[in-house]
Amino acid sequence: MTDTPSGQATDASRHADILIIGGGLSGAMLAAQLLRLPGKRQVLVIEPRAELGRGEAYSAVELGHTLNGNAARMSVDPDNADDLTQWLTEYIAAGGWPESDQQHVPVSELFPPRGLFGVYVQQRLAEAQAVGARYGSTVEHVRAEVVDVQTDIDSVRLTLNDGQRLQGAYAVLATGMFPAARTPQTESSGLNAAALDPWDVTAMRQLDPQSTVLIIGSGLTMVDAVVSLEQAGHRGPIEVFSRHGLLPHVRRQPPVWVDFLAEDHSVRTPRQLMRELRRHCRDAIAQGIDWQAPLDTVRAHIGRLWSQATDVQRRQFVRHVRPWWESHHHRSPPLSAELVARLHGEGRLRIQAASFKGLEPSLSGVSIRIRRRGEAQTCVVSGAALINSSGIEYDWRRVARPLPQQLLARGLVRPGPLALGIAAADDGAVLSADGQAASRLFAMGPPLRGMWWESTAVTDVASQAKFLAARLAG
Ligand SMILES: Cc1cc2nc3c(=O)[nH]c(=O)nc-3n(C[C@H](O)[C@H](O)[C@H](O)COP(=O)(O)OP(=O)(O)OC[C@H]3O[C@@H](n4cnc5c(N)ncnc54)[C@H](O)[C@@H]3O)c2cc1C
Structure with missing residues (x-):
């Protein structure tokens, strides 16, 4: 001992x-x-x-x-895709999660x-x-x-x-x-100390409800942060900054589409993948079918395509396809997407393509330096609080x-x-x-x-x- x-x-x-x-x-x-x-x-x-x-x-x-996929997509049992749906059915029948009936859909389509x-x-x-x-x-x-x-x-x-x-x-x-906010660069810039946790509703309740909140990053963590702000009673402007200024699409329940990559092994490069995918999306739309149907078939093949690719091709994918992949593939649960769309429509939430350049001294609230896409100069924007939703390191x-x-x-x-x-x-x-x-x-x-x-x-x-x-x- x-x-x-x-x-x-x-x-x-x-x-x-x-x-x-x-x-x-x-x-x-x-x-x-x-x-x-x-x-x-x-x-x-x-x-x-x-x-x-x-x-x-x-x-x-x-x-x-909530989860970003419905129950039918989120089983932890690889041999039973309905495992979560079955568990939820029993859980709800026993009186759990009474709010589930507000979604008005079958259990398999719930976003828990x-x-x-x-x-x-x-x-x-x-x-x-x-x-x-x-x-x-x-x-x-x-x-x-x-x-x-x-x-x-x-x-x-x-x-x-x-x-x-x-x-x-x-x-x-x-x-x-590991959250991006935990890198030595962001630690030393003071970003962590200045930023609110995207999921901390209690801290957000301390804000003046009419104040401006700045959010860095526009992916699913930003969507969660907006849900948190709404829950905390915040009703002021929300300014979102992200490199490409893309919002995640909403997840729908598209019908099954032909698994075209299973049939065609000639697709190997990111360029070929995107060409084929676009063609299938166009075909789907022409038939009145959701573009999400062909996109969802790609998921099962992405590991094979990625592991076969050369580093040059992987880099091309990351540089040219990634922003698009993230916003189209990592989609938002419908209720959260509705909230973001509503605030955007009301002009309360604005999204700008801009990169974060650092924190600036501020007597009250927070100020950040950003560079808007296409502009050479940086500028400073201020708000009462800052949320870092810039993702994963x-x-x-x-x-x-x-x-x-x-x-x-x-x-x-x-x-x-x-x-x-x-x-x-x-x-x-x-x-x-x-x-x-x-x-x-x-x-x-x-x-x-x-x-x-x-x-x-x-x-x-x-x-x-x-x-x-x-x-x-x-
Ligand atoms: C906010 C959020 C929402 C998400 N939502 C979804 C979703 O809706 N659908 C979906 O499919 N995926 C979602 N994901 C992806 C999610 O990461 C995975 O579903 C899953 O959580 C991955 O599990 P994990 O155990 O590998 O990682 P984590 O959940 O990150 O767990 C890793 C654990 O390792 C521990 N750990 C780290 N280092 C050490 C150490 N040195 N010693 C001991 N312990 C250590 C940490 O404390 C942590 O608890 C989400 C991720 C996040 C962050």
């Missing part, structure tokens, strides 16, 4: 079969899949949050912060609050624990942050921020996404957290293609600085963004969890 810095006595090295670093959706679903497989195994999930299965996304407390989705994930994990108990398997939540990892031929060792040490046969990086070299920094410094991981997350083999084994696939250290979910482009959404994470569990158990 050794003493941790807090004076608490712990084993010098606690042992488990599998150590899962991060207990958001990825970590919880991996644990659930491992528990359901025959064989006795001990799993530790290391997660600083109080509850497993929530992460940032599903810790939401406001009913207005993300906090409720967290309850669903936790229930599925609890059920898996009961199954695992029959094999003698266990899962335990260790409430701490992993600050260092070391590997050797037959084990992985973790150091936690409270001084504990854990040892396992395998470890999995399920650390999710995928480049681990820029993430100011101990674990990514240590893993890079030890050469245990290396940046993925285009520095998006980290590099890994097809089975999730991370690649070291010299390109060797690790035998003990794996990754899943958002850290693999550079390997698959889309590696973040519920369905991506759920299928990776199933695949990786089979790999680790095997």
Whole structure:
């Protein structure tokens, strides 16, 4: 036994079969899949949050912060697309989520609050624990942050921020996404200290309801921030600044369209993809069918296309297609989109194509320097408050957290293609600085963004969890 810095006595090295670093959706679903497989195994999930299965996304407390897809699209069971719909049907029948009847749609078309989705994930994990108990398997939540990892031929060792040490046969990086606001650049610019959390309705209630609020970024986090402001009673102007000035489209429920990429493997480059996609969208519109129908068929193929592409093609995609992809593909839930459209129509919400250049001194409220698209000069805009919705930092070299920094410094991981997350083999084994696939250290979910482009959404994470569990158990 050794003493941790807090004076608490712990084993010098606690042992488990599998150590899962991060207990958001990825970590919880991996644990659930491992528990359901025959064989006795001990799993530790290391997660600083109080509850497993929530992460940032599903810790939401406001009913207005909903999933961006309807229930039929958000099952965590890769073998049963109706799993969430079935769970919700029972939950609502038992008196839960009474507000759901305001959406006037069948359960499969409901957009559940993300906090409720967290309850669903936790229930599925609890059920898996009961199954695992029959094999003698266990899962335990260790409430701490992993600050260092070391590997050797037959084990992985973790150091936690409270001084504990854990040892396992395998470890999995399920650390999710790091907010862009947490990079050293934004930390030092003071942006974090000046900005309100997009989901903090309580803090927004302190604002003068008629004051001007500035928002940086125009993606789905901005949509959530507008929902938060509305909930807090804010009725003043909202000025949104983003590089391209594009708003997310609203998610509709389009009919099924022919899976044209499954039939045509000649499409390989971003240019070919966009040409084919536009052609199908035009055909759909000509037939009176929603353009979202052909677009949604692309999702299943994007990982293959991205992993086959060269770095030059990937760069072309990021530079020319990404803004369009983000606003058309990562669509807004209808109720939130309605609110944004209404405020936009009333002239209360304005969106401008402009890049953020830094904070400016301000005697009251906040002032930011921006450069509008197409203009050479910068200018200063002011408001009572600022919300940073500028998204995710995928480049681990820029993430100011101990674990990514240590893993890079030890050469245990290396940046993925285009520095998006980290590099890994097809089975999730991370690649070291010299390109060797690790035998003990794996990754899943958002850290693999550079390997698959889309590696973040519920369905991506759920299928990776199933695949990786089979790999680790095997
Ligand atoms: C606000 C928001 C809304 C979203 N909405 C949707 C949606 O509607 N539909 C959809 O498909 N996807 C959505 N997403 C995408 C979402 O990221 C994924 O669905 C999912 O949360 C990914 O799960 P994860 O566990 O990989 O990551 P996360 O949920 O980010 O969880 C990672 C966990 O790892 C922990 N962690 C990090 N570093 C360490 C460390 N060193 N030691 C220990 N623990 C660590 C963190 O505390 C965190 O809890 C949303 C994301 C966000 C942020």
